[in-house]
Amino acid sequence: xxxxRETRLSAWIERFAAHFAEEGIPLIGGRILGYLLVCQPTxxxxxxLSQELEASSGSISTNLKFLVNAGLVTKRTRRGRQAAQYxxxxxxxxxxxxxxxxxxxxxxxxxxxxxxxxxxxxxRAMRLRxxxxxxxWLATELPAVWERRPASSR
Amino acid sequence: xxxxRETRLSAWIERFAAHFAEEGIPLIGGRILGYLLVCQPTxxxxxxLSQELEASSGSISTNLKFLVNAGLVTKRTRRGRQAAQYxxxxxxxxxxxxxxxxxxxxxxxxxxxxxxxxxxxxxRAMRLRxxxxxxxWLATELPAVWERRPASSR
DNA sequence: TCGTGCCTTCAGTGCCGACCGAAGTGTCGG
DNA sequence: CCGACACTTCGGTCGGCACTGAAGGCACGA
Numbered sequence: 001x002x003x004x005r006e007t008r009l010s011a012w013i014e015r016f017a018a019h020f021a022e023e024g025i026p027l028i029g030g031r032i033l034g035y036l037l038v039c040q041p042t043x044x045x046x047x048x049l050s051q052e053l054e055a056s057s058g059s060i061s062t063n064l065k066f067l068v069n070a071g072l073v074t075k076r077t078r079r080g081r082q083a084a085q086y087x088x089x090x091x092x093x094x095x096x097x098x099x100x101x102x103x104x105x106x107x108x109x110x111x112x113x114x115x116x117x118x119x120x121x122x123x124r125a126m127r128l129r130x131x132x133x134x135x136x137w138l139a140t141e142l143p144a145v146w147e148r149r150p151a152s153s154r
Numbered sequence: 155x156x157x158x159r160e161t162r163l164s165a166w167i168e169r170f171a172a173h174f175a176e177e178g179i180p181l182i183g184g185r186i187l188g189y190l191l192v193c194q195p196t197x198x199x200x201x202x203l204s205q206e207l208e209a210s211s212g213s214i215s216t217n218l219k220f221l222v223n224a225g226l227v228t229k230r231t232r233r234g235r236q237a238a239q240y241x242x243x244x245x246x247x248x249x250x251x252x253x254x255x256x257x258x259x260x261x262x263x264x265x266x267x268x269x270x271x272x273x274x275x276x277x278r279a280m281r282l283r284x285x286x287x288x289x290x291w292l293a294t295e296l297p298a299v300w301e302r303r304p305a306s307s308r
Numbered sequence: 309t310c311g312t313g314c315c316t317t318c319a320g321t322g323c324c325g326a327c328c329g330a331a332g333t334g335t336c337g338g
Numbered sequence: 339c340c341g342a343c344a345c346t347t348c349g350g351t352c353g354g355c356a357c358t359g360a361a362g363g364c365a366c367g368a
């Protein structure tokens with residue numbers, strides 16, 4: 001007996017969420033992202049997400065707020081008593097990656113500050129310089145690469 | 155009255171450790187790294203680290219084991235009753251960065267798997283494809299950049 | 309103005325990881 | 339064989355974060 005597509009999709013969502021959980025995004029937040037990337041139709045209310053992902057309304061609310069704030073999810077309100085609809089904002093995924101790269105490159109500011117404290121003692125600075133050189137290289141290369149990213153992602 | 159270099163260095167070590175704490179490295183582990191990058195002489199025993207960083211012997215032991223295992227710190231044993239000496243292994247710092255980049259690129263495997271589950275429904279796959287395209291681009295560009303890294307870091 | 313549904317807020321709970329320090333292990337010199 | 343020292347291991351504690359669910363607030367229709 002074969003496994004249905006939706007079942008395999010839930011498993012995929014779980015793996016997806018697990019990956020981002022390792023990067024500090026709450027499990028439920030990751031599930032929301034994964035779900036909104038593949039659900040049909042593309043928009044869901046908070047109540048639907050709560051039921052579909054088996055999470056409390058509070059958790060859904062908190063995580064949606066976080067994701068909307070990060071720009072990854074868009075909230076669409078409707079007049080009347082109708083619940084707001086949420087959908088993925090995949091255009092903003094670049095921001096997520098950019099933050100990652102920025103965090104990496106920003107170490108250079110630390111190593112530079114350390115190097116300044118070491119000025120006048122090149123012998124002692126040797127170890128830090130090796131690390132500083134690495135981040136300096138990263139800080140010059142990565143932004144250049146980033147600028148060449150395909151137009152479709154802007 | 156001016157602040158001594160060693161005092162400013164402790165403050166720097168603390169900032170250094172704080173940064174890597176955000177990336178999941180325990181505070182004490184980060185302090186050890188920062189300290190071993192700038193201390194003079196370059197080698198320290200576990201007992202010295204414990205005193206200098208005001209951390210318990212247990213924490214120092216656990217974190218040193220972790221760092222030695224990661225290749226970032228080298229343990230040098232000495233015969234007799236003499237304590238082992240630890241020093242930074244700055245050559246291996248590239249590995250740390252590579253793991254970071256790998257983690258970023260590895261998301262592509264997830265998005266690819268998701269795309270496969272979506273095959274036959276291009277309409278529904280549109281959102282995921284935007285994200286998949288991004289990671290596919292990253293997965294082709296970043297390794298190429300990495301290969302061009304300066305010889306001094308190999 | 310009242311009722312109704314949706315959402316957010318918040319106090320409470322549980323869990324996990326970092327840290328401590330004492331006990332244990334191993335190794336060496338005497 | 340014993341004492342001494344360095345290091346590791348491990349039970350216990352603490353703090354912080356994710357999550358829950360109920361209570362509260364808000365917006366609308368009647």
